[in-house]
Amino acid sequence: MDAQVSFLDQLFNQRILHDSGVDGLYARSAVFEEVISQFEEFALAFGRHEISEAMVFPPGMPMADFETSGYMKSFPQLAGTVHAFCGSDHDHAGLLQCLAAGDDWTDQQKATEVALTPAACYPLYPILAKRGPMPETGAYVALQSYCFRHEPSKDPARMQMFRQREYVRVGTAEQTMAFRETWKQRGQEMMRILELPHEVDAANDPFFGRAGRMMGASQREQELKFELLVPVNSTASPTACMSFNYHMDNFGKAWNIRLADGSPAHTACVGFGLERLALALFRHHGFEVDAWPSGVRKALWG
């Protein structure tokens, strides 16, 4: 690992990914996408019998819901919002002039009602909240979304646009914490089947600034986040390929998701970083998927 030719360059050379000129923004090859879709099937097999429904989200979410999420409090450095031209004919002429001159042309761009989704489960919560109080069984949703985080990097496992597949549990504290424990075990079982080296460790999100260091320390002390780490780009700092998160009743309160007794719902989610898991498989089993270990091929392709 940490070879002379970077893993990213190897992926470009093998045409697994294609360079766009912007770090963290890559075209995917057919084989890369096939690995992801087979992994999704594999992951769904572990929870399909338990879920109450499934959803797929577009890569953008309503700005109002993005604001409610509190993302700007904690991660302003990672957020992306969609802006569009909202000017007149005159403004358009000015814009074209700026473009031709190589000047900043974005003055007339105005924020739209869309933010780029920063975490796959965020668009779910307002949908659930609108339905009124939860049934006693709560909700158990399988979902997938493209996400955006502004953190350009040469590490192929740190993309700016990537997909998360998640299972989200909404209900009582007991239901959500039991769900998270179950998935911590299942996640490790999945990695054993896929023959990927891994470890689970307590973690914290990359909260912004000095205040964020305190948020991070607090998150760790309360064991709200665990990550399943696999060496991908480096053995020294392995990559979080799954995360197991307990949000307490923070999202229940933020979006006003209520239990049958009127108290705020607790939420938990398990997230699978789809690109990261695909990269882990290529890293450990090679660029030729036909030559992957038979157990891995059987798990993914049947």
Add this chain to the structure above:
Amino acid sequence: MIATIRALLTQHGGLPVSVDTLADDGDLYDAGLSSFASVQLMLALEEAFDVEFPEHLLNRKSFSSIAAISAALSEITDDRQVA
């Protein structure tokens, strides 16, 4: 110092109970202090006392009670006098 801490806690703590009812060693998280409110409190304390909490004090324990906050602030101001 304690009076200022109590005043800032009233302002930034977002506690469902009156700060007057809390003992100096009472657990603030049990009293309803959220992680986010504890950060707001930390920033307000820094401004009021003109200090900066060092890395090793940026944790839940430092803000777990009025007495703990007072001890953390004393540690910072003592260090400053030595330096």
